[in-house]
Amino acid sequence: MRRRPGIAGLQSAAASREQYRQVGENVARIRTDLMKEQLTTFRSQLEEFARKHKNDIRKNPVFRSQFHEMCSKVGVDPLASNKGFWAELLGIGDFYYELGVQIVDICLSTRSHNGGLINLQELCDLLCQRRKGARESVSEDDCLRAISKLKVLGSGFEVISVGKKKLVRSVPTELNKDHNEILEVAQAHGYVTIEELEKRLSWSSGRAIDALETLLKEGLAMIDDGHKDGKRRYWFPCVASIFSASGFDGFKP
């Protein structure tokens, strides 16, 4: 590229600059090409895996939860988006998103009874009843994953642990430590009385009444004044086991 005089020289200088720029572009392009190559290899490996084991993931909840654990260890989220490879090739996205829709539905229909807090076991039972026609079985782990995905939408969907049980919250009400302790005590019989709280947790009566009134206001507790001894009982449908056993037919779709 020797320098030439005149217009021809200017043109050739411009042309050589252009060529240098394009070579630089190509170097950048090679890096992205490498990235693309990695991506295609990964995708073909995933396709191979899906071809052999798609059914296993669908049918076997244990394998499914194992799969999820390994994904989270590695740092990928197979349920992050419907557009990702995981959803596209393994088809597990639809399963969880549909589950999410059904869970929201069930929580909404039981809200008038339990105020927005439902026992995880009860939720799973109602889900299984609803999904009798579907081929895939749903485990508790699946419910937990679907709910953790729903959390990002606001509206307070969360799983909280109270004693040994897990409760699913579907309203934005915050429960503080006092409320949690009341729910723990309520697990024994399904109800609490003020004396019981004062005795077990050594609270003042004012504190117990305050917490119970809040739970009442939020719709999580129900009053029962009909007992012979005249003491007021506060029932908690979310921890009471009366609903989960026999077929509670009120919520069939």
Add this chain to the structure above:
Amino acid sequence: MAVNWLPPVSLTASGRPVFVPGEVERCLLPAVDLEPGENPSLSPLLSGLLVLTSHRLLWIDETSSSGFALPFAAVVHAYPPKKSIRSMFASPRIRIQVSASPDGRVVAGGTRSEMITVVLRGKNDPDVFYGRLLEVLRSRQWEVSVEAEKRDLESVSAGTSTTTAAARVRMPVVGVSGILRKEQELWESTDKSLQEAFQDLNALMSKAKEMVQLAEKMRLKLLSGPSAQGNPNEEEMGSKQDMQDWLLSVGIASPVTKESAGALYHQQLARELADFVKLPLEKAGGMIALIDVYCLYNRARGTALISPEDLLQACTLWEKFDVSVMLRKFDSGVMVIQNKAQRDEEVFARIVSLAQKPEALRTGISPSDAALTLGIAPALAKEQLLTAESIGLVCRDVSPDGFRFYINLFREIDTNDIYLIKKPGPFHAWLSAISLSG
């Protein structure tokens, strides 16, 4: 202005193309030019979004919200991208031969023949696009749509009869031992396949780990922001877009930075959602909770559902586009979608006027009263009342009946002369209202 040489395509209010029945979207490519052939009076279409569907090739200009369609019925032949030394440095070009009318417009069955060049300026893979284009042309979906429906109905009825026949054949099983044997076989086969499955899973995960490490480097690059050279090169933007798409497909959360607009998928989803959500919004009175939209949209979709994170990402992208809906987060964490037209001031004005009615001055308004007046769900009405309280328009009263809200009279009290009652004013109206009740 040169003659429009392609028929226009109608767009929805949010910029998504309106599809004909049976049309399916196959491929999306950003930054594409369409250049007409040798005719100098036709102007080229520069830098738009190319949408490959089963019936047409759509070119959409997002800035001016206009679009043109190239019907496949007019396409004669598509030439593959040339692979020469020269073409390595230039943007890949795919040439399509179409039939045209004498004045240059592209129509099916025209007399003349024109050559249209599709220039892929973004970082798109021309071979993949060309492959899809050929597939679509070969399948000739636009011709077979009506016949296919008829044929589908026939095949469905035939299919059901064959399956029932097969089931009937399998029914006679050889006694209890036969059943037990089958159970045993099934159990063994699942066991074996499970072991194999776990091995494969391990191998897959090790590969995924490599991808994650690579992704970390990419993520740092994304977060570092635009380069110091200050060159507004589209290359930089294009590669960032690619990285977002890439991270999304592997399943790694990627940051939606202010400059980049997130993955292409989310952009299109955002537009689709803006169209979809209009009707439910009207029914719900202008405000609807995000979780309700998630259920409604997924139910409407049927298959290929979206994840909650997809929904959230798409909604956050609305502020970049010019759509008539917005996402709003209340202090309690509840997220709603509301009409941009429904300004907060208007809602608060209605709440204030409701709170100043004589009955309301005496007993206050509850969230359900507000819900009736505003026409929105009670939970959302409560959120609005709480927001009104936080800016000082109303005051709350907590009683055994629940929450009630009263008009804020404290602002009317002049601290220098606290007994002064300005008439007319809310304070005066309140006094006359409560004195009536005795």
